[in-house]
Amino acid sequence: MTGPPEFRDLVGDDLPAEERARLERVHELLMEAGPPPELPPSLAKAPDRATQSPSWLPRRRLGTALALAAAIALIAFLGGYLAGYSHNSFHSSRQVAMHGTSAARLASGLIKLGKPDRGGNWPMIVTVRGLPGVMPRGYYELYLTRNGKRILRCGSFNPKTGSTSVRFSVPYAIRSSDGWVVTRKDTGERGPETVVLKT
Secondary structure (H helix, E strand, O other): OOOOOOHHHHHOOOOOHHHHHHHHHHHHHHHHHOOOOOOOHHHOOOOOOOOOOOOOOOHHHHHHHHHHHHHHHHHHHHHHHHHHHHHOOOOOOEEEEEEEOOOOOOOEEEEEEOOOOOOOOEEEEEEEEOOOOOOOOOEEEEEEEEOOEEEEEEEEEOOOOOEEEEEEEEOOOOOOOOEEEEEEEOOOOOOOOEEEEEO
């Protein structure tokens, strides 16, 4: 029977000094540890894999894992819903009432102004009630007024019967003394638009 192999026979002579010292220390530790123990008789024969059902979790833990996965999915869904819902919320910093003119006496409206964003855009929600219908391809327009004169167009909309709310975002400064008007434009109508709501 031959003895254990010599370190020089295993690695040769062409190693750097640091690497050689490190490997020699590992070799000495392995030699001190000795050979692995004998294989016990219970492991002498490999288990028959065909008779065992593969299971990555014991049965008692499988139900717990499924319940935990369902709870995580529910929390993720609710978190996403709440995050998305909160972005749709609107906080008004000022509200301005509108009343109908002689062209729409029963009409009314409310403008809710939000705070301007970093870019200077003012979000607003305009809710109108009681506006008469428009002709096909007709529409209503919201204008900002200053000193009683229309100066800037905020946007156009078509109302439903009853109450309609429309979101606008306008990129100009709004003063506390500014007002608004809603005008009606029917297709083929000549001349100035009819003012139906004003502040």
